[in-house]
Amino acid sequence: MQVYTCPFCGLRDEREFFFAGEAGAARPDTTGPVSDAEWAEYVHMRRNMLGRAREVWMHLTCGELFVMERDTLSARVLGSVALRGAPGGGEGADGAGSADDGPDGEGTP
């Protein structure tokens, strides 16, 4: 069993979490025409990185989404950041970045 950190609840059993996808996928700009290929790329194509990866997870107990950075080779968790303001972190915390390198600039998950 692994233990993951919810930014809101702290350390919890991995069975309380749901994988929601890779972080950083940029949604196509829908202010103009979007091709089927662009939608397919956004919806289906994943990098599936070996090593350090940023992923969106949901803690099923509190229902919050957050970004977890982990090493997919060793399964070691490197950090967790809320997608919205965490308790004590104030509103407006972007939460899109990793625990140590800030926002990636690739858009929201």
Ligand SMILES: [Zn+2]
């Ligand atoms: Zn939680």
